Amino acid sequence: MPVVDLTLRERADGFALTECDVCIVGSGPAGSTLARELSGTPLRVVLLESGGFERHAQSDDLDIIDNVGRPRAVQWTVRNRIVGGSSHTWGGRCAPFDNIDYVQRSWIPHSGWPIGPGDLEQYLERSAVHLGLAYGLGFTDHRFWTIAGRDPPGQDPDPAKLLPFFWQFSRDDKESYPYEYMRFGRHLASRIGPNVTLVAGATAMRVHTDDSGRAVQSVEFTDPQGRRHTVSATTVALCAGGIENARVLLSSDSKSAAGLGNGRDLVGRYLMDHLRGPVARFEVAGSQALQKRFGRYNLRNRFFRAGLRLSPDLQESERLLNSAVWLGEALASDDPWDAIRRLLSGRPRAIDAVTIVSNADILLQSIKTHFVERNGVTRKLSELSLECMVEQQPDPDSRVTLSDQHDELGMRRPRINWRSHHDEARTMHRTAEVVVEQFARLGLPTPTIAEWVKDRAPIPDSFVDVAHPTGTTRMSDNPGTGVVDRNSQVYGVSGLYVGGSSVFPTVGHCNPTQMIVALAIRLADTIKVRTDAAKPMIASLAGTLEHDHTTILVTGGTGRIGRRLITDLLERGYRVRATTSKPKEPDGVVDWRQFDFLKDDDYDGLVAGCGAVLHLAAEIGKMDRMQRVNVDATRRLAVAAEHAEIKAFCYTSSVSVYGSGQQRIMSEGADVLTVDRDVRSEYWALDYVRAYGRTKLAGELAIKEAARKTCYMILRPTVVVDVDDLLNIRDWTITKRWLAAHRHAHHVYVRDLTDALIWCMKLAMGGKIPAGTVETFNFSEDEFAGATHADFMRMAYATSRDSRFRVVKVPGIADWMHDFLRFRSLPLRYPLWSMRFPNDRLRAAGYRHRFGMAKAHDCALNALRKEAL
Numbered sequence: 001m002p003v004v005d006l007t008l009r010e011r012a013d014g015f016a017l018t019e020c021d022v023c024i025v026g027s028g029p030a031g032s033t034l035a036r037e038l039s040g041t042p043l044r045v046v047l048l049e050s051g052g053f054e055r056h057a058q059s060d061d062l063d064i065i066d067n068v069g070r071p072r073a074v075q076w077t078v079r080n081r082i083v084g085g086s087s088h089t090w091g092g093r094c095a096p097f098d099n100i101d102y103v104q105r106s107w108i109p110h111s112g113w114p115i116g117p118g119d120l121e122q123y124l125e126r127s128a129v130h131l132g133l134a135y136g137l138g139f140t141d142h143r144f145w146t147i148a149g150r151d152p153p154g155q156d157p158d159p160a161k162l163l164p165f166f167w168q169f170s171r172d173d174k175e176s177y178p179y180e181y182m183r184f185g186r187h188l189a190s191r192i193g194p195n196v197t198l199v200a201g202a203t204a205m206r207v208h209t210d211d212s213g214r215a216v217q218s219v220e221f222t223d224p225q226g227r228r229h230t231v232s233a234t235t236v237a238l239c240a241g242g243i244e245n246a247r248v249l250l251s252s253d254s255k256s257a258a259g260l261g262n263g264r265d266l267v268g269r270y271l272m273d274h275l276r277g278p279v280a281r282f283e284v285a286g287s288q289a290l291q292k293r294f295g296r297y298n299l300r301n302r303f304f305r306a307g308l309r310l311s312p313d314l315q316e317s318e319r320l321l322n323s324a325v326w327l328g329e330a331l332a333s334d335d336p337w338d339a340i341r342r343l344l345s346g347r348p349r350a351i352d353a354v355t356i357v358s359n360a361d362i363l364l365q366s367i368k369t370h371f372v373e374r375n376g377v378t379r380k381l382s383e384l385s386l387e388c389m390v391e392q393q394p395d396p397d398s399r400v401t402l403s404d405q406h407d408e409l410g411m412r413r414p415r416i417n418w419r420s421h422h423d424e425a426r427t428m429h430r431t432a433e434v435v436v437e438q439f440a441r442l443g444l445p446t447p448t449i450a451e452w453v454k455d456r457a458p459i460p461d462s463f464v465d466v467a468h469p470t471g472t473t474r475m476s477d478n479p480g481t482g483v484v485d486r487n488s489q490v491y492g493v494s495g496l497y498v499g500g501s502s503v504f505p506t507v508g509h510c511n512p513t514q515m516i517v518a519l520a521i522r523l524a525d526t527i528k529v530r531t532d533a534a535k536p537m538i539a540s541l542a543g544t545l546e547h548d549h550t551t552i553l554v555t556g557g558t559g560r561i562g563r564r565l566i567t568d569l570l571e572r573g574y575r576v577r578a579t580t581s582k583p584k585e586p587d588g589v590v591d592w593r594q595f596d597f598l599k600d601d602d603y604d605g606l607v608a609g610c611g612a613v614l615h616l617a618a619e620i621g622k623m624d625r626m627q628r629v630n631v632d633a634t635r636r637l638a639v640a641a642e643h644a645e646i647k648a649f650c651y652t653s654s655v656s657v658y659g660s661g662q663q664r665i666m667s668e669g670a671d672v673l674t675v676d677r678d679v680r681s682e683y684w685a686l687d688y689v690r691a692y693g694r695t696k697l698a699g700e701l702a703i704k705e706a707a708r709k710t711c712y713m714i715l716r717p718t719v720v721v722d723v724d725d726l727l728n729i730r731d732w733t734i735t736k737r738w739l740a741a742h743r744h745a746h747h748v749y750v751r752d753l754t755d756a757l758i759w760c761m762k763l764a765m766g767g768k769i770p771a772g773t774v775e776t777f778n779f780s781e782d783e784f785a786g787a788t789h790a791d792f793m794r795m796a797y798a799t800s801r802d803s804r805f806r807v808v809k810v811p812g813i814a815d816w817m818h819d820f821l822r823f824r825s826l827p828l829r830y831p832l833w834s835m836r837f838p839n840d841r842l843r844a845a846g847y848r849h850r851f852g853m854a855k856a857h858d859c860a861l862n863a864l865r866k867e868a869l
Contacts, residue, residue: 006201006223007052020046023219023233025204028085030499030520031239032184037524039193040846050203051081066403069417078467084185092170092181094514100312101508107319110394114477114486123518129783132171132182134300157438165309193844206252213255216495222409239499242469246400247414261490268400272392272507273465278385279432280447296376321427323390324509330383425459473502551575553610556617565754597633603640612648623691630695635702648764650713656693659683660829707772713760717779718746726860730804741790743833749856752849777842784853800864
């Protein structure tokens, strides 16, 4: 991704970027997600960020507000002017909204969304990869216990009053600290392709339209030196947060004094946030069981926190807002885990060693809670509270307007009149009472209710906002009640969109980030359709080749991948020539050629008349055949393709070429196996698997040696599966189910692989990639939310009740020991199942999975349902 940092004066002096197709304002969760989703498309995208890569006092000063309403938090905690936006200081807590949050509730004026939970389901699932979540959906309620493979811990409260709720914490696997939240700015450049340019130090001042005021035309922004710049764009997406989105629209007053999208005086109104704080306190002594039940759970190396929410029945019957509670922990000054973290970070205190030794019992207990019980580690607490976060009611008089004060760039500061209401306090009072009542019924420790709750007093002024400014450009199907439509486009201004929580009509009780990211993905899909970029890169590089009757050679046509690939090619209008090692009756559809890669040598005749070669054929199991089939035949096929001047040659290699990595994350440039000899310590695997990896790598090298006139695309897929392969897990031996269920499966759906092969073929045939180019891509879906064998097995068991899908809890160390005994070696490397093979490079080139493993799982579960009939 090209980066222009205007905080560096020398870059600002020569800045000359003046036009793009899409201009995104703000690089926080919404803007970064939108940029990633548009990466790899033919669109020229510019991402404007007011801050730089480090925090600067000059940028912080631009966040000063004129506050005339309820006290608000320090602005840095609310609005981070830095690449990555407010993800720089967020707490990583994620959850989707409850179904009731979308509903128009008679007891809450101005409630109701124009879209429902079904409209966001796929986008919430897709949000997992952007946020580093284990699951995009299905983890917030009782289903958590199913995906965690646990029995619920005792009786639940009365579901007519309280329901269980779980939050999931974001994690960035690229960070060295194992539980660091996703800071969107840190690795943004590596996650976005060359069609996106990030401009740091660019403060958006206003959006300009054409003379009619009905179509967006450009964005005016200022660099830190105060110089004005303009970038023209036919599509603009404001993703600068709940305060700044409204501020920019109100400041865009060149055509109307009221600003853009504000013909009905709605921009900036309905400002909501979350009021959060303690409503009761527990005694720390004797609270261990309570902490375990409502503490942190460790699942797939992600933390989940348990809590409770008000049931929809109680909300409706007592006309309450939505709210949720959890345990608030104040760490003791001598918490040993804080001391350990300071030691590891190189910032120890003199007393830290004493703290660790004197609290050894807590550390020993943590070994059990974390590694055996898969909970969070035990912490030493000084206080334990019942924290409550409540929904705010939408209020048009709670709003953002423009102050008469100006910042140093000349932009009017936001004037904020944030309001709270009696129903918010009443909901918090009632929530605390219901928790005390239900805990007493269940025999759990009951807290002491806070005095302000007992007295039915207003919410204390100490309960300030929690950096969730929401609602100021709300979404509606009616321009009389909203600023943007259901597709997030500003009413009356074509091409102007708004991303982020400012479009939420209601705020729910949840932290908003996962919803923000889901809506940004949805907005990206909307923009692709609007700009005719729904098929990334193909439109510009390959054209529309379907139905031109080009003949495509498929080797290995009778294999699992080959059969699916032939079907896909025929459906798209191509002619197919396919190889088979055994005689096959003509079918009048496919030009079958019997060809033995061990014996036959007419490779020129095999490729003659073809427009592309898709080379799948390989020897997988017999080591004495691998060199001839996987290497020699691949070389001869590539040479024949060169002779025939075939445009595209796609080769399916394997992630086995990496062996057992010395690093866990294996991108395309990572170290690979020694190709000319077997080095056992490089790959913790059986002999034939190591040989397969080496010969597939040798096939890649043979292609590179041959490359002159043909364009080559090499895919390194992980474990390719079809629906039957998933169902066949039930036929595993008991030992394999016990030991391997915990493993990351590395599954990719066969239909996605064949789709990607055709995509790569079309890309190579497009004529805009230089002849002789060899591109190599990992092909994986390692970020899939249900990525372990156990994830599928639990769903399959819940669907079929087939005991062969039961997951037995066996510590992962048993799997390691089993491999150690089997291979009689313990190399200081990662086994393949613990490694990850990012799909980032192919994604940056423009490819997106067409189906995903979620589709494969759905098909397999449907097959199980049919079996049960």
